[in-house]
Amino acid sequence: MFRKLINCVAAIIVASFSIAIAQDIGPGGRPVGETWSRSPVIAEHGMAATAHPLASQVAIDVLKQGGSAVDAAIAANATLGLMEPTGNGIGGDLFAIIWDPETEKLYGLNASGRSPMGRSFEDLLSALGDADSLPPFGHLPVTVPGAVDGWFEMHERFGKLSMRKNLAPAISYAENGFPVSPVIAYYLQMNLDRFEERLDMIGEFDNARETYFANGAPKTGEIFKNPDLANTYDIIARKGRDAFYKGEIARAMDAYFKRIGGDLRLEDFAAHESEWxxxxxxxxxxxxxxxxxxxxxxxxxxxxxxxxxxxxxxxxxxxxxxxxxxxxxxxxxxxxxxxxxxxxxxxxxxxxxxxxxxxxxxxxxxxxxxxxxxxxxxxxxxxxxxxxxDTTYLTVADKNGMMVSLIQSNYRGMGAGLVADGLGFMFQDRGELYSLDPDHPNVYAPGKRPFHxxxxxxxxxxxxxxxxxxxxxxxxxxxxxxxxxxxxxxxxxxxxxxxxxxxxxxxxxxxxxxxxxxxxxxxxxxxxxxxxxxxxxxxxxxxxxxxxxxxxxxxxxxxxxxxxxxxxxxxxxxxxxxxxxxxxxxx
CATH class of the missing domain: 3.60.20.40 (Gamma-glutamyltranspeptidase, small (S) subunit)
Structure with a gap:
C-alpha cells in the first residue's frame, strides 16, 4: 500500500513538473496545411460531425445499420440532449436543412414552438411588473418545445429505421451512464453558477438540481446518468410523437406548469406543429x-x-x-x-x-x-x-448522398432552469427574445413563435x-x-x-x-x-x-x-x- 502511495505521489509530481515546463510550448509541425489546424476527416460511405465524439459514433452506427442521414441525425441529437444538456435537449426547438438526392432538392424544417395561447400580452405585462423585458429564467420565457415534433416530421419523410432503433443508443447511455467530456463539464459548472445566482427568478429548481447537479456540477470524466430522460425517450420511442404532445408526457408537463404557476397547458402542446x-x-x-x-x-x-x-x-x-x-x-x-x-x-x-x-x-x-x-x-x-x-449543431451524410444540417437549442445556457417532475429534460427560455413594444413585428402575442x-x-x-x-x-x-x-x-x-x-x-x-x-x-x-x-x-x-x-x-x-x-x-x-x-x- 505504501509503495503504491509513493508511486502515485511521484506520478503526480512528474505530471505537475511536465505541465510546468510545457506551458510555453507552441504547436508542432505539420507535413501539410497550417500549423494551427489539423486534417479534415475523409470517408466514402457516410459521415457525422457533432459536438460529442460518442454522438458522432452513434450516428455512424445508425448509418451502418441501414439508416438514412435523417435517422442518424435524430439518433445523434437524442444522444447530445443527454450528453450535452448545456447546449440542447428535447425541451427546446429544432431547425434543419435536408438535401434529398432522390428529388435533388433542399428541404427546410422549422420546428420551433409557440407561446401559451391562454396568456395575453396584457397578462404578460402584469406578470412582469416593472420589468421592461422578459426574464432569462423561470416559467415566463418558456415556449412549447418543438424538437420532438421535428424528429418525427423528418422521420416520416426521410427515415428508414424505426424510432425505437434511432433512440435506443441514447436510452442505453442515459440508463447506464457515460463519462462527461471537458468542455461540457466547463459549461455545466458555468450554468450551475448562473442558476444559483438567479434562484428567485427561476422559482422551482429542485428538479433541475436532482437531475443534473445532485452532487454539484458533474466533473470531467465523471460517469453521468439520467434515468428520467431514459424513461422519457423510451416512451417517445414506443408511443410516438403524440406521447409527447398529447399523451402522458404532455400531461406531466401540463401538471408541472400548473403546480409552479406557469401558463403552458395541455392544449398548447396538443396544438403544436412544425412547418416545412x-x-x-x-x-x-x-x-x-x-x-x-x-x-x-x-x-x-x-x-x-x-x-x-x-x-x-x-x-x-x-x-x-x-x-x-x-x-x-x-x-x-x-x-x-x-x-x-x-x-x-x-x-x-x-x-x-x-x-x-x-x-x-x-x-x-x-x-x-x-x-x-x-x-x-x-x-x-x-x-x-x-x-x-448555447446550442448544438450537427451534420450527417449517408451513402446515398442525403445530407442533413441540423441545429437544436434550449437558448440561453441550459434553458429556463425548469425540469418537469420525472421527465429528465430542461425547458427552453426562447421566449426571452420577444419584444414588449406593441408596434414591433416581434412583439409577444399568444400562440406566436419568438425570434430565433x-x-x-x-x-x-x-x-x-x-x-x-x-x-x-x-x-x-x-x-x-x-x-x-x-x-x-x-x-x-x-x-x-x-x-x-x-x-x-x-x-x-x-x-x-x-x-x-x-x-x-x-x-x-x-x-x-x-x-x-x-x-x-x-x-x-x-x-x-x-x-x-x-x-x-x-x-x-x-x-x-x-x-x-x-x-x-x-x-x-x-x-x-x-x-x-x-x-x-x-x-
Whole structure:
C-alpha cells in the first residue's frame, strides 16, 4: 500500500513538473496545411460531425445499420440532449436543412414552438411588473418545445429505421451512464453558477438540481446518468410523437406548469406543429450559393451579409488584415439592424424578404460602408438579436448522398432552469427574445413563435449540394457562417482550417427585443476578436473607430461542424470545432 502511495505521489509530481515546463510550448509541425489546424476527416460511405465524439459514433452506427442521414441525425441529437444538456435537449426547438438526392432538392424544417395561447400580452405585462423585458429564467420565457415534433416530421419523410432503433443508443447511455467530456463539464459548472445566482427568478429548481447537479456540477470524466430522460425517450420511442404532445408526457408537463404557476397547458402542446419551409439562397461568387432558413430565425442575416460583401473583392488583402475584418464587421452591423427591425414570426408580421435579399438592396447597404472608419450609428433600411445562446449543431451524410444540417437549442445556457417532475429534460427560455413594444413585428402575442437565433446552413455549387454546415452560438451564427464562406472560397482554406482560423464576433447595436425608434445603448458595439488576429490588425481597427476586445477564451466564437461532398467522386470531407468536445466520424 505504501509503495503504491509513493508511486502515485511521484506520478503526480512528474505530471505537475511536465505541465510546468510545457506551458510555453507552441504547436508542432505539420507535413501539410497550417500549423494551427489539423486534417479534415475523409470517408466514402457516410459521415457525422457533432459536438460529442460518442454522438458522432452513434450516428455512424445508425448509418451502418441501414439508416438514412435523417435517422442518424435524430439518433445523434437524442444522444447530445443527454450528453450535452448545456447546449440542447428535447425541451427546446429544432431547425434543419435536408438535401434529398432522390428529388435533388433542399428541404427546410422549422420546428420551433409557440407561446401559451391562454396568456395575453396584457397578462404578460402584469406578470412582469416593472420589468421592461422578459426574464432569462423561470416559467415566463418558456415556449412549447418543438424538437420532438421535428424528429418525427423528418422521420416520416426521410427515415428508414424505426424510432425505437434511432433512440435506443441514447436510452442505453442515459440508463447506464457515460463519462462527461471537458468542455461540457466547463459549461455545466458555468450554468450551475448562473442558476444559483438567479434562484428567485427561476422559482422551482429542485428538479433541475436532482437531475443534473445532485452532487454539484458533474466533473470531467465523471460517469453521468439520467434515468428520467431514459424513461422519457423510451416512451417517445414506443408511443410516438403524440406521447409527447398529447399523451402522458404532455400531461406531466401540463401538471408541472400548473403546480409552479406557469401558463403552458395541455392544449398548447396538443396544438403544436412544425412547418416545412423553403430555404433561401444567395450567390456569393462563381456559382457558390449560401442557403439559410427564413424568419422567425436569423438565417437571412447571413444572406444579407453575403449580398453586401460580394460587392468588394476581399482577396486584395490578406485574410488577417484590418480591411477584411472591417468589411465583415460593417456588413454584420448593417444586416443586424434589419434583423432587429423586421425579423419575426411570419404568421404575425409582414416581412419584406424579397427586398431584404435583393442584389440592389445589398448594393445600397454596401454603399453605406466607409472603407476608412466604422459607422458610428447604422440604421435599418426603409422599405416602401440578439443574445447569448448555447446550442448544438450537427451534420450527417449517408451513402446515398442525403445530407442533413441540423441545429437544436434550449437558448440561453441550459434553458429556463425548469425540469418537469420525472421527465429528465430542461425547458427552453426562447421566449426571452420577444419584444414588449406593441408596434414591433416581434412583439409577444399568444400562440406566436419568438425570434430565433439558431440557424443551420448549406452551400450549393452550380445548383449541386456541396457543404452542410453550421456554427452555433447566438448572434455569432450569421457572422460565423459568412466567415466560413470567406475562408473557404476567398482564401482557399480547407474545411477544417476554415473553422480553426481565428474569428471575430461583433456584439451590440440594435436588438430584436428593442422598442422601435429607440437608439440602442451601444450603437457602435464591441468587436471581439480571438487571440490569433494579428496585433497590427487590432491596432488598425481601433484607429478606424472600432471598439476592439481581444478574447482568449473561445466560448463566444461558436461551435462549427461541416461535411463537404466531392461532386465528382461522392467522397465526404468532414470538419469539427476545436472550441468544443466534438469529432468527425466516417466509414
Amino acid at each position: 419551409v423553403e430555404p433561401g439562397c444567395v450567390e456569393y461568387k462563381d456559382g457558390v450559393e449560401l442557403c439559410e432558413l427564413p424568419p422567425n430565425g436569423q438565417g437571412f442575416a447571413a444572406l444579407q451579409m453575403v449580398n453586401i460583401l460580394k460587392n468588394v473583392d476581399l482577396t486584395q488583402w490578406d485574410r488577417g488584415s484590418p480591411e477584411v475584418h472591417h468589411y465583415i464587421t460593417e456588413a454584420k452591423r448593417l444586416a443586424f439592424e434589419d434583423v432587429a427591425r423586421f425579423y419575426a414570426d411570419p404568421a404575425f408580421a409582414e416581412i419584406p424578404v424579397d427586398w431584404l435579399l435583393s442584389d440592389e438592396y445589398g448594393r445600397e447597404r454596401f454603399a453605406l460602408i466607409d472603407p476608412e472608419k466604422a459607422n458610428p450609428e447604422p440604421a435599418p433600411g426603409d422599405p416602401k438579436i440578439e443574445g447569448p445562446g 437565433t439558431i440557424i443551420p446552413a448549406f452551400v450549393k455549387k452550380d445548383g449541386a449540394p456541396l457543404i452542410s454546415f453550421g456554427l452555433m452560438g447566438g448572434a455569432m451564427q450569421p457572422q460565423g457562417h459568412v466567415q466560413i464562406l470567406i475562408n473557404l472560397f476567398d482564401y482557399g482554406m480547407n474545411l477544417q482550417e476554415a473553422g480553426d482560423a481565428a474569428r471575430l464576433n461583433h456584439s451590440g447595436g440594435r436588438a430584436s427585443t428593442d422598442r422601435l425608434g429607440e437608439a440602442p445603448d451601444n450603437a457602435l458595439g464591441v468587436l471581439n476578436v480571438e487571440a490569433g488576429v494579428p496585433e497590427a490588425t487590432i491596432d488598425a481597427l481601433r484607429a478606424m473607430g472600432h471598439d476592439v476586445n481581444v478574447v482568449e477564451n473561445g466560448v463566444m466564437f461558436g461551435g462549427y461542424q461541416a461535411i463537404m461532398r466531392n461532386p465528382e467522386t461522392g467522397v465526404y470531407w468532414g470538419a469539427t470545432e476545436m472550441r468544443k468536445d466534438g469529432t468527425v466520424a466516417g466509414y
